[in-house]
Amino acid sequence: MKLAGPILVGLCAASATFAASTAPDDVIFGAYGEAETPLTGAAGDAVKGQRIFSEKSLGNCVSCHQLTSLPDVPFQGEVGPVLDGVGSYRTPAELRGILVNAKMTFDGTVMPAFYKTSGFIRPGDGYTGKAAQEPIQPILSAQDIEDVVAFLGTLTD
Amino acid sequence: MKTMILMAATLVLAAPLAIAGGPDDDTLTINDDIEIVTKTDAPAHLDGLDTIYSGWHFRDDGTQEMEMDDFDNPGMIFVDMARDTWATPEGAAGKSCADCHNDPESMAGVRAVYPKWSEEAGEVRTLQMQVNACRTERMGAEPWKYDAGAAINMEALLASVSRGMPVDVAIDGPAGETWARGKELYYTRYGLLELSCANCHEQNFGNYIRADHLSQGQINAFPAYRLKNAKLNGVQGRFKGCIRDTRAETFSPGSPEFVALELYVASRGNGLSVEGPSVRN
Numbered sequence: 001m002k003l004a005g006p007i008l009v010g011l012c013a014a015s016a017t018f019a020a021s022t023a024p025d026d027v028i029f030g031a032y033g034e035a036e037t038p039l040t041g042a043a044g045d046a047v048k049g050q051r052i053f054s055e056k057s058l059g060n061c062v063s064c065h066q067l068t069s070l071p072d073v074p075f076q077g078e079v080g081p082v083l084d085g086v087g088s089y090r091t092p093a094e095l096r097g098i099l100v101n102a103k104m105t106f107d108g109t110v111m112p113a114f115y116k117t118s119g120f121i122r123p124g125d126g127y128t129g130k131a132a133q134e135p136i137q138p139i140l141s142a143q144d145i146e147d148v149v150a151f152l153g154t155l156t157d
Numbered sequence: 158m159k160t161m162i163l164m165a166a167t168l169v170l171a172a173p174l175a176i177a178g179g180p181d182d183d184t185l186t187i188n189d190d191i192e193i194v195t196k197t198d199a200p201a202h203l204d205g206l207d208t209i210y211s212g213w214h215f216r217d218d219g220t221q222e223m224e225m226d227d228f229d230n231p232g233m234i235f236v237d238m239a240r241d242t243w244a245t246p247e248g249a250a251g252k253s254c255a256d257c258h259n260d261p262e263s264m265a266g267v268r269a270v271y272p273k274w275s276e277e278a279g280e281v282r283t284l285q286m287q288v289n290a291c292r293t294e295r296m297g298a299e300p301w302k303y304d305a306g307a308a309i310n311m312e313a314l315l316a317s318v319s320r321g322m323p324v325d326v327a328i329d330g331p332a333g334e335t336w337a338r339g340k341e342l343y344y345t346r347y348g349l350l351e352l353s354c355a356n357c358h359e360q361n362f363g364n365y366i367r368a369d370h371l372s373q374g375q376i377n378a379f380p381a382y383r384l385k386n387a388k389l390n391g392v393q394g395r396f397k398g399c400i401r402d403t404r405a406e407t408f409s410p411g412s413p414e415f416v417a418l419e420l421y422v423a424s425r426g427n428g429l430s431v432e433g434p435s436v437r438n
Contacts, residue, residue, distance in 0.1 A: 063367035077365050077366045110356045110357075112352070120349055120405075123348060124404045124406045130406060
């Protein structure tokens with residue numbers, strides 16, 4: 001399916017709901033926006049996480065962030081910081097919190113909240129420009145978040 | 158595409174295009190004649206920017222070059238179509254635009270001050286709304302569809318005869334309320350991505366977002382012929398696309414929200430030259 005020119009994140013990859021996964025509104029943040037508890041019972045898969053990070057139709061993190069370890073991913077953006085080595089200076093809990101809702105860590109940041117389903121102004125249905133269907137799905141699923149956290153954790157040099 | 162790259166390679170411009178990190182230093186003169194102010198001090202009401210830039214500064218040399226000569230600017234084809242329309246009687250009154258306004262050139266300066274408060278209508282009108290008011294009230298003709306076909310062509314004609322003149326929309330007096338509403342819309346973070354116009358075009362102009370080099374989202378250069386869809390694009394159609402890309406429910410071209418937003422965004426470009434019809438990717 002060809003989308004009508006999305007700039008950022010592709011259509012929702014969030015379909016798998018695991019019995020064990022924490023709902024977006026139930027995520028507990030620490031004082032600095034970190035989220036200690038994994039969102040699912042299954043360990044994150046770093047290989048899948050890299051794909052979610054890179055692909056336009058998934059997380060599309062590269063629209064704003066560069067990673068020198070991904071030279072084959074074209075058009076890496078400059079809106080956010082370069083993430084080389086982020087796994088050595090951020091804990092998994094911090095990374096999870098930033099992915100779930102970066103505004104809890106960076107007040108007012110332009111980085112979207114990837115695991116959030118309420119509190120939006122005029123939420124849309126993907127990139128159709130039409131009103132969102134209820135219930136609103138998060139941009140990434142709980143397991144997607146864990147996979148990306150695992151991937152970022154591998155970025156240690 | 159290939160020919161464009163070749164064109165760019167043989168071009169001698171004032172400075173090489175910056176790969177990243179902001180607007181380039183090129184200057185724009187159309188037909189070796191009309192000097193376009195594409196960079197100037199931000200108007201006093203605008204706190205978020207020191208210098209304002211036309212979107213032209215953020216496009217590659219090949220695209221920039223197409224705007225330097227009317228024969229290379231595909232948007233001018235639609236200007237010519239609108240010249241025919243200008244002189245064609247339509248509607249119950251059997252009148253054309255030319256019957257009341259003489260040449261299109263008599264409209265020089267008009268594009269620069271719209272959107273504008275209409276005393277008789279008691280509302281802020283965009284240029285397309287004003288044209289439609291002439292059609293329905295003076296010509297007895299059907300209104301044109303917003304931001305489409307004949308309406309956008311006519312706007313391109315009216316822009317073309319004002320090229321080089323400074324954008325100067327009024328933001329106070331009776332237009333003040335609409336302007337304030339537009340400003341509020343500009344800074345609202347819409348959609349699942351929670352992004353406002355300002356997040357991209359004030360905080361991040363000059364940065365690449367994926368493959369797109371972000372400009373300040375100025376509208377002095379509209380209508381814009383986009384190579385991407387090979388047609389003239391209106392201001393409000395562009396707004397709609399940008400809001401859609403935040404994964405939001407958009408507003409419609411012609412809606413009161415977009416009229417207000419157009420006035421506000423136009424005012425952010427006060428001091429830049431009218432540049433339309435422009436060429437963009």
